[in-house]
Amino acid sequence: MSFNHFDGQGKAIMVDVSGKKKTLRTATAAATVHMSSNLLQAILDHKTTKGDVLGVARLAGIAASKKVPDLIPLSHPLAIHHAAIEFNCDVDQGTVEVQATVRAYERTGVEMEAMVSASLAALTIYDMCKGSEKDISIDAVRLLFKEGGKSGTYRAEGL
Amino acid sequence: MSFNHFDGQGKAIMVDVSGKKKTLRTATAAATVHMSSNLLQAILDHKTTKGDVLGVARLAGIAASKKVPDLIPLSHPLAIHHAAIEFNCDVDQGTVEVQATVRAYERTGVEMEAMVSASLAALTIYDMCKGSEKDISIDAVRLLFKEGGKSGTYRAEGL
Amino acid sequence: MSFNHFDGQGKAIMVDVSGKKKTLRTATAAATVHMSSNLLQAILDHKTTKGDVLGVARLAGIAASKKVPDLIPLSHPLAIHHAAIEFNCDVDQGTVEVQATVRAYERTGVEMEAMVSASLAALTIYDMCKGSEKDISIDAVRLLFKEGGKSGTYRAEGL
Amino acid sequence: MSFNHFDGQGKAIMVDVSGKKKTLRTATAAATVHMSSNLLQAILDHKTTKGDVLGVARLAGIAASKKVPDLIPLSHPLAIHHAAIEFNCDVDQGTVEVQATVRAYERTGVEMEAMVSASLAALTIYDMCKGSEKDISIDAVRLLFKEGGKSGTYRAEGL
Amino acid sequence: MSFNHFDGQGKAIMVDVSGKKKTLRTATAAATVHMSSNLLQAILDHKTTKGDVLGVARLAGIAASKKVPDLIPLSHPLAIHHAAIEFNCDVDQGTVEVQATVRAYERTGVEMEAMVSASLAALTIYDMCKGSEKDISIDAVRLLFKEGGKSGTYRAEGL
Amino acid sequence: MSFNHFDGQGKAIMVDVSGKKKTLRTATAAATVHMSSNLLQAILDHKTTKGDVLGVARLAGIAASKKVPDLIPLSHPLAIHHAAIEFNCDVDQGTVEVQATVRAYERTGVEMEAMVSASLAALTIYDMCKGSEKDISIDAVRLLFKEGGKSGTYRAEGL
Numbered sequence: 001m002s003f004n005h006f007d008g009q010g011k012a013i014m015v016d017v018s019g020k021k022k023t024l025r026t027a028t029a030a031a032t033v034h035m036s037s038n039l040l041q042a043i044l045d046h047k048t049t050k051g052d053v054l055g056v057a058r059l060a061g062i063a064a065s066k067k068v069p070d071l072i073p074l075s076h077p078l079a080i081h082h083a084a085i086e087f088n089c090d091v092d093q094g095t096v097e098v099q100a101t102v103r104a105y106e107r108t109g110v111e112m113e114a115m116v117s118a119s120l121a122a123l124t125i126y127d128m129c130k131g132s133e134k135d136i137s138i139d140a141v142r143l144l145f146k147e148g149g150k151s152g153t154y155r156a157e158g159l
Numbered sequence: 160m161s162f163n164h165f166d167g168q169g170k171a172i173m174v175d176v177s178g179k180k181k182t183l184r185t186a187t188a189a190a191t192v193h194m195s196s197n198l199l200q201a202i203l204d205h206k207t208t209k210g211d212v213l214g215v216a217r218l219a220g221i222a223a224s225k226k227v228p229d230l231i232p233l234s235h236p237l238a239i240h241h242a243a244i245e246f247n248c249d250v251d252q253g254t255v256e257v258q259a260t261v262r263a264y265e266r267t268g269v270e271m272e273a274m275v276s277a278s279l280a281a282l283t284i285y286d287m288c289k290g291s292e293k294d295i296s297i298d299a300v301r302l303l304f305k306e307g308g309k310s311g312t313y314r315a316e317g318l
Numbered sequence: 319m320s321f322n323h324f325d326g327q328g329k330a331i332m333v334d335v336s337g338k339k340k341t342l343r344t345a346t347a348a349a350t351v352h353m354s355s356n357l358l359q360a361i362l363d364h365k366t367t368k369g370d371v372l373g374v375a376r377l378a379g380i381a382a383s384k385k386v387p388d389l390i391p392l393s394h395p396l397a398i399h400h401a402a403i404e405f406n407c408d409v410d411q412g413t414v415e416v417q418a419t420v421r422a423y424e425r426t427g428v429e430m431e432a433m434v435s436a437s438l439a440a441l442t443i444y445d446m447c448k449g450s451e452k453d454i455s456i457d458a459v460r461l462l463f464k465e466g467g468k469s470g471t472y473r474a475e476g477l
Numbered sequence: 478m479s480f481n482h483f484d485g486q487g488k489a490i491m492v493d494v495s496g497k498k499k500t501l502r503t504a505t506a507a508a509t510v511h512m513s514s515n516l517l518q519a520i521l522d523h524k525t526t527k528g529d530v531l532g533v534a535r536l537a538g539i540a541a542s543k544k545v546p547d548l549i550p551l552s553h554p555l556a557i558h559h560a561a562i563e564f565n566c567d568v569d570q571g572t573v574e575v576q577a578t579v580r581a582y583e584r585t586g587v588e589m590e591a592m593v594s595a596s597l598a599a600l601t602i603y604d605m606c607k608g609s610e611k612d613i614s615i616d617a618v619r620l621l622f623k624e625g626g627k628s629g630t631y632r633a634e635g636l
Numbered sequence: 637m638s639f640n641h642f643d644g645q646g647k648a649i650m651v652d653v654s655g656k657k658k659t660l661r662t663a664t665a666a667a668t669v670h671m672s673s674n675l676l677q678a679i680l681d682h683k684t685t686k687g688d689v690l691g692v693a694r695l696a697g698i699a700a701s702k703k704v705p706d707l708i709p710l711s712h713p714l715a716i717h718h719a720a721i722e723f724n725c726d727v728d729q730g731t732v733e734v735q736a737t738v739r740a741y742e743r744t745g746v747e748m749e750a751m752v753s754a755s756l757a758a759l760t761i762y763d764m765c766k767g768s769e770k771d772i773s774i775d776a777v778r779l780l781f782k783e784g785g786k787s788g789t790y791r792a793e794g795l
Numbered sequence: 796m797s798f799n800h801f802d803g804q805g806k807a808i809m810v811d812v813s814g815k816k817k818t819l820r821t822a823t824a825a826a827t828v829h830m831s832s833n834l835l836q837a838i839l840d841h842k843t844t845k846g847d848v849l850g851v852a853r854l855a856g857i858a859a860s861k862k863v864p865d866l867i868p869l870s871h872p873l874a875i876h877h878a879a880i881e882f883n884c885d886v887d888q889g890t891v892e893v894q895a896t897v898r899a900y901e902r903t904g905v906e907m908e909a910m911v912s913a914s915l916a917a918l919t920i921y922d923m924c925k926g927s928e929k930d931i932s933i934d935a936v937r938l939l940f941k942e943g944g945k946s947g948t949y950r951a952e953g954l
Contacts, residue, residue, distance in 0.1 A: 003202075004290035006210025007720070012691070014698055016718035018660055018739050024495055051165025052373060055489070059377050059550050060232050062491055066546045066554055069702045070865075071226070071279055072286050073219050073695050077702055077715050079554050081584065082493035084484070103495050107717065112286050119278050120230055122300075127231050127271050130302075131163035134313055139298030141281075143289075154293050166402070171373070173380055175400035177342055177421050183813055211691060214807070218695050218868050221809055225864045225872055228384045229547075232377050236384055236397050238872050240902065241811035243802070262813050266399065322608035324528025325879070330850070332857055334877035336819055336898050361480075369483025378550050387861045388706075389544070389597055390604050391537050391854050395861055395874050425876065430604050437596050438548055440618075445549050445589050448620075449481035452631050457616030459599075461607075472611055501654055529850060532648070536709050536854050539650055543705045543713055556713050558743065559652035561643070580654050639838075640926035642846025679798075687801025696868050703866070707915055708922050709855050748922050755914050756866055758936075763867050763907050766938075767799035770949050775934030777917075779925075790929050 005074040014074050020107040025148035029114035031122040031141040033096045039133050040094050053128045054087050057098070061085040061121030065102050065113045072112050080104045080113060085121050098122050099144065109149045115141065164233040173233050179266040184307035186262075188273035190281040190300040192255045198292050199253050212287045213246050216257070220244040220280030224261050224272045231271050239263050239272060244280050257281050258303065268308045274300065323392040332392050338425040343466035347432035349440040349459040351414045357451050358412050371446045372405050375416070379403040379439030383420050383431045390430050398422050398431060403439050416440050417462065427467045433459065482551040491551050497584040502625035506591035508599040508618040510573045516610050517571050530605045531564050534575070538562040538598030542579050542590045549589050557581045557590060562598050575599050576621065586626045592618065641710040650710050656743040661784035663739075665750035667758040667777040669732045675769050676730050689764045690723050693734070697721040697757030701738050701749045708748050716740045716749060721757050734758050735780065745785045751777065800869040809869050815902040820943035822898075824909035826917040826936040828891045834928050835889050848923045849882050852893070856880040856916030860897050860908045867907050875899045875908060880916050893917050894939065904944045910936065 007013050043053045062083045069077040082103035089096050100117035102110040122138045129136055147153040166172050202212045221242045228236040241262035248255050259276035261269040281297045288295055306312040325331050361371045380401045387395040400421035407414050418435035420428040440456045447454055465471040484490050520530045539560045546554040559580035566573050577594035579587045599615045606613055624630040643649050679689045698719045705713040718739035725732050736753035738746040758774045765772055783789040802808050838848045857878045864872040877898035884891050895912035897905040917933045924931055942948040 003205070003210050003212060003287055005215070005287050010205070010210040011720070011722075012210060012215055012694055012698065013721075014701070014716065014719040016739060018717035018741050046162070046169070051162050051169040051171060052370065053162060055370060055373055056164070056171055056232055056377060058489055059374060060230070062489065063232075063381075063547075063550060064230060065491070067226075067230070070699075071219070071223060072283055073215055073222075073699060075286065076717065079556060079715065080491065081495035081553065083491040084488070085490075086488075103493060105495050111289060112282070115282055115285060116279075119282060119297075119300075120275075123271070123274055123278060124231055126274060127234065128162055128164050130270060134302065135315065136301070138278075138300035141278075141297035141300065142295075143293065156294065170402070170404075171376055171380065172403075173383075173398065173401040175421060177399035177423050211688065214688060214691055215695060217807055218692060221807065222699075222865075222868060224809070229381075232381060235399065238397060238874060239809065240813035240871065242809040243806070244808075245806075262811060264813050321523070321528050321530060321605055323533070323605050328523065328528040329879070329881075330528060330533055330853055330857065331880075332860075332875065332878040334898060336876035336900050364480070364487065369480050369487040369489060371480060374482070374489055374550055378548070381550075382548060385544075385548070388858075389537070389541060390601055391533055391540075391858060393604065394876065397874060429607060430600070433600055433603060434597075437600060437615075437618075438593075441589070441592055441596060442549055444592060445552065446480055446482050448588060452620065453633065454619075456596075456618035459596075459615035459618065460613075461611065474612065529847065532847060532850055533854060535648055536851060539648065540706075540709060540858075542650075556715060557650065558654035558712065560650040561647070562649075563647075580652060582654050639841070639846050639848060639923055641851070641923050646841070646846040648846060648851055682798070682805065687798050687805040687807060689798060692800070692807055692868055696866070699868075700866060703862075707855070707859060707862070708919055709851055709858075711922065747925060748918070751918055751921060752915075755918060755933075755936075756911075759907070759910055759914060760867055762910060763870065764798055764800050766906060770938065771951065772937075774914075774936035777914075777933035777936065778931070779929065792930065 012074060017076060017107040022105050022107055023148050024105050025110045026103045027110045027114040027146040028099055028101045028144045029118040030144050031098045031118040031138055033122050033125045033138050035094050035129060035133055035136045037091050037094045039129060040089060040091050053125060057121045057124040058085045060124035061100050061117045064120035065117040068113050068116050071116060075112055076108050078104050078106050096125060109146060111143055111146055171233060176235060176266040181264050181266055182307050183264050184269045186269045186273040186305040187258055187260045187303045188277040189303050190257045190277040190297055192281050192284045192297050194253050194288060194292055194295045196250050196253045198288060199248060199250050212284060216280045216283040217244040219283035220259050220276045223279035224276040227272050227275050230275060234271055235267050237263050237265050255284060268305060270302055270305055330392055335425040340423050340425055341466050342423050343428045344421045345428045345432040345464040346417055346419045346462045347436040348462050349416045349436040349456055351440050351443045351456050353412050353447060353451055353454045355409050355412045357447060358407060358409050371443060375439045375442040376403045378442035379418050379435045382438035383435040386431050386434050389434060393430055394426050396422050396424050414443060427464060429461055429464055489551060494553060494584040499582050499584055500625050501582050502587045503580045504587045504591040504623040505576055505578045505621045506595040507621050508575045508595040508615055510599050510602045510615050512571050512606060512610055512613045514568050514571045516606060517566060517568050530602060534598045534601040535562045537601035538577050538594040541597035542594040545590050545593050548593060552589055553585050555581050555583050573602060586623060588620055588623055648710060653712060653743040658741050658743055659784050660741050661746045663746045663750040663782040664735055664737045664780045665754040666780050667734045667754040667774055669758050669761045669774050671730050671765060671769055671772045673727050673730045675765060676725060676727050689761060693757045693760040694721045696760035697736050697753045700756035701753040704749050704752050707752060711748055712744050714740050714742050732761060745782060747779055747782055807869060812871060812902040817900050817902055818943050819900050820905045822905045822909040822941040823894055823896045823939045824913040825939050826893045826913040826933055828917050828920045828933050830889050830924060830928055830931045832886050832889045834924060835884060835886050848920060852916045852919040853880045855919035856895050856912045859915035860912040863908050863911050866911060870907055871903050873899050873901050891920060904941060906938055906941055
């Protein structure tokens, strides 16, 4: 077993992708925020009068997709061509599933852009609600889908 | 129910903390990375010869604790005085629990610094291992502990 | 006449403020975006169905207030304690006046934080509307109010 | 009327430009700083002995053209190939017109790079002179010219 | 004699490279850190038990290669495709030579990316050791090699 | 021998300085750029007609003093209160000695702010001259002076 971001002697590198062809890459990642049903209902009700929690989180997620080179040490700087965030809310369960999709015509995949984007959108929801409820948590941060690279299309099990 | 980061009319603001006193604030947050036992064993074995995955993730987590003002839209810029990352590895379960602790003498809490730090350390582990295993996921991103603010000490249930 | 940010020989410096006392500083700056009445009416009507232009601009303005040390070459890094954006819309005139208020307990004023914040909120409105109307312009970028420094309170003429 | 940066349901997105062809894009934007004739004369006289206000502002404008992805929420990261700032000074009027020109071979236009560049150069002039005169203002922030995109060449009225 | 980054009138510009063809560019730069033999021996001995100084410095160097557009005023934003850091240690001399190699398929060279990368790796070694020894210094910061541009291959004298 | 930025088990940390008192800290660092006498003479002659190389480098050095938390992995974010750059030019020797001085009222020293500031000013000189001369190098990057911390005043040997 070997690791992507180390050379043959175990030294961390930014892997050389200069010889790879640009292809159209897409990745979708998810993160699920857990809170009480009451709090989630309040978020959905209050959108226009008490503040748009999900609107702020959406912008945080999109902004984060552009900051991956600064956040993930061995990542390549990529020119992202598309970023979007969807929220799937289940009031009974008290869950907000964030889905972040990123697309770029690049030499390497955009999985980290999608993963970081979904995570920061979820963390922003946490930030805006932590005054109301302290035990909000985030789980199921994972890649749902990717396509466009040499390793082919990936779809998370069960999708 | 009201939200921290909106004014009375629902407009997003950076809440005025100029009237608050500085106190010593500490927060610890966690995030757990799930992978196969084999992969985790390889990470632990290979530290000195094939590359130090956890060492890279630790630095990513510490760096992220300094970038919260850029990442969380309505957060205050804080002068962090301490940041540290611990890893609790369980090879049988294939889990790495990241714990990030942040401390500052400030007017507002450092929960987001700890939450973002733990998340980015976990996402960096994902990045470095995604070439070996595609279905790695992160869960249990949550606040474990905080103290030093007006609302008193918080400890996650079961700790 | 001499300039703030140069030493006695005309060399650019970050002026030494280490000997100054911290005081509570507030500044409000404005910028006015000019567009057609129709377009402004559409922004106000569409808030919840076609997209919240002013909500996005508000977040851009708040984020910008935290980026002044990176944008204004000789500015000091400041720990901002409050940032808020107001919009005054006049549909007949086709104008959106952005007002940005920033507060900090610091050794130097927060005028630039307010000026940059108002400007970036206005530029974001431009960005979101430029596909509909090409001749949108911004004027009256100016300081409305400041207080808390040695030079006393300032209020723009006519306010 | 619809807005560039929202999807069909009014959600903010970074619009997908992956299907667009790269073309050579140029944009020029302007911003005019208003001050007293005396102050402007002093800026022009003092260039080599008391400090080069316009030289500092020029660098601030060029630097800002590279920071648009961080500043404008839904903008695409672009690889800029050229940035330049011109100043047109009218001592009698007490005006400095900043003109910022940006060029890139890209899938989307560089208007925002030029608008942000001109604005930050103007705001830097304000910063450097605000100790001498408090009522300096900026107006006529607008696009003068763009070419290279699908919508053709644009030239502001009267140019 | 003329300078790269000024126009015909001496004004600083980001030189227009939009007309240049993309070619594969490589650059290697070096920086040498001087310390006592004892301290260097300790760094090499302690790697796994007292902390991996060179491992941290390597990541700082790679991260810095991505920050050149923010650090060097008139540089172009480049999409780096490879970055790596080597350390050549001479315990008798008490020297660590840092070599940073950067590669990109771009319109302009990557010398500054390599120079900044080597410098920040060296400065990070300084940072981590300055508590043990105050007179650590860095010298021989220079370009060792570049190829891929119009001006042909360059190799520092004596290599 | 132990290292500043690792805990007892060799793990990288941002050292806890929350218990330290704020004191006024000053540091001066230097870096010397070596080039031909002709090139240096041209820089000094051309200041006002062909471009102000040292003026650009000065601003790069000041800007870099504010970016240390992003560049040096285990550094603390500090609120700098003063930054200045001096150049000592020796045409016969073809040397520009950069001296960067930084001051802050803080819990930890500003050596790294001064070291990074001097280095980036020197690297910017290199950038602006590399088209004229390829073998420009930088040496004697070192701390000249610091005061204000627990360890007392430091002055480099021979000063």
